[in-house]
Amino acid sequence: MSPSQPTLRVASVQFQHAPNDxxxxxxxxxxxxxxxxxxGVQVAVFPECCITGYWHLRKLDRAALEALAELVPxxxxxxxxxxxxxxxxxxxxAGLVELGTDxxxxxxxxxxxxxxxxxxxxxxxxxxxxxxxxxxxxTVFDTPxxxxxxxxxxxxxxxxxxxxxxALQGAQLLLAPHQTGGCCSGSPYAMGVIERGIWDRRAxxxxxxxxxxxxxxxxGWLMRWLPSRAHDNGIFLAFSNGxxxxxxxxxxxxxxxxxxxxxxxxxxxxxxxxxxxxxxxxSLRQRCTGTRWIKARRPELYGPITVPTxxxxxxxxVRFDYLDAE
Numbered sequence: 001m002s003p004s005q006p007t008l009r010v011a012s013v014q015f016q017h018a019p020n021d022x023x024x025x026x027x028x029x030x031x032x033x034x035x036x037x038x039x040g041v042q043v044a045v046f047p048e049c050c051i052t053g054y055w056h057l058r059k060l061d062r063a064a065l066e067a068l069a070e071l072v073p074x075x076x077x078x079x080x081x082x083x084x085x086x087x088x089x090x091x092x093x094a095g096l097v098e099l100g101t102d103x104x105x106x107x108x109x110x111x112x113x114x115x116x117x118x119x120x121x122x123x124x125x126x127x128x129x130x131x132x133x134x135x136x137x138x139t140v141f142d143t144p145x146x147x148x149x150x151x152x153x154x155x156x157x158x159x160x161x162x163x164x165x166x167a168l169q170g171a172q173l174l175l176a177p178h179q180t181g182g183c184c185s186g187s188p189y190a191m192g193v194i195e196r197g198i199w200d201r202r203a204x205x206x207x208x209x210x211x212x213x214x215x216x217x218x219x220g221w222l223m224r225w226l227p228s229r230a231h232d233n234g235i236f237l238a239f240s241n242g243x244x245x246x247x248x249x250x251x252x253x254x255x256x257x258x259x260x261x262x263x264x265x266x267x268x269x270x271x272x273x274x275x276x277x278x279x280x281x282x283s284l285r286q287r288c289t290g291t292r293w294i295k296a297r298r299p300e301l302y303g304p305i306t307v308p309t310x311x312x313x314x315x316x317x318v319r320f321d322y323l324d325a326e
Contacts, residue, residue: 181252186322
């Protein structure tokens with residue numbers, strides 16, 4: 001592994017994908033990559049399943065999902081990302097549906113590095129479709145910048161153990177692609193559905209949609225937990241998200257980049273496609289709270305955390321339990 005560069009310029013992108021239209025979504029990715037390269041960005045992070053589309057996946061049968069999926073790393077979209085990464089000298093990550101060599105379908109996040117290397121994370125807590133499987137391993141990888149990075153997809157970031165394990169495996173920057181905000185969860189204090197009309201009238205009434213994106217259905221909910229993932233583990237975090245209508249829900253965007261103190265370095269609450277850029281200063285990790293706390297851990301006390309309690313359920317059952325209550 002090469003020595004770590006002292007700083008790293010990172011971009012986080014939010015955009016509204018087109019369901020089932022890989023060509024259109026790759027076009028949007030290329031547009032933002034051009035902007036990122038012009039801004040001197042070294043790492044560009046795009047949302048979960050932004051190549052294939054996301055929320056509509058829950059309605060597709062196995063055959064339709066297989067038609068949309070591709071092999072990693074040699075599927076057409078992955079080849080495109082690898083080509084752009086090499087030609088533009090940038091690291092790019094984007095989400096898609098993977099058809100594994102084991103025959104399983106995965107919610108995956110493909111990261112192409114400029115030196116030809118690549119990494120792929122399979123979502124550990126996949127719930128979008130009964131036809132898709134969850135991954136069974138963490139994805140932490142080295143980069144040409146000397147920085148060690150990890151990927152966790154959406155719900156993966158909600159489980160605090162997942163982020164801690166990535167930090168323990170040396171991750172300095174967490175790529176956190178999402179499709180969230182504006183979700184129906186059944187909880188009165190966690191997100192909530194945004195009326196489609198508010199989005200449709202965003203030009204006429206920008207204050208109304210801004211209130212939703214910045215309020216408890218979007219940024220307000222994120223601020224209750226997301227900064228702690230960075231702070232408690234002493235890592236930088238790039239949060240990328242969809243924005244706008246995603247089937248029958250409205251995503252809230254809120255693309256942001258956080259430092260190891262959980263402070264926001266850059267963010268947007270724009271009601272549309274947008275990119276934020278920040279320079280990450282590696283020296284911030286030297287004395288940050290999370291890095292010091294990890295040094296004070298007592299692993300000999302933590303055996304009980306690996307023992308099942310009997311409360312464990314499949315992520316899909318937990319995510320959609322509100323349907324059983326209706």
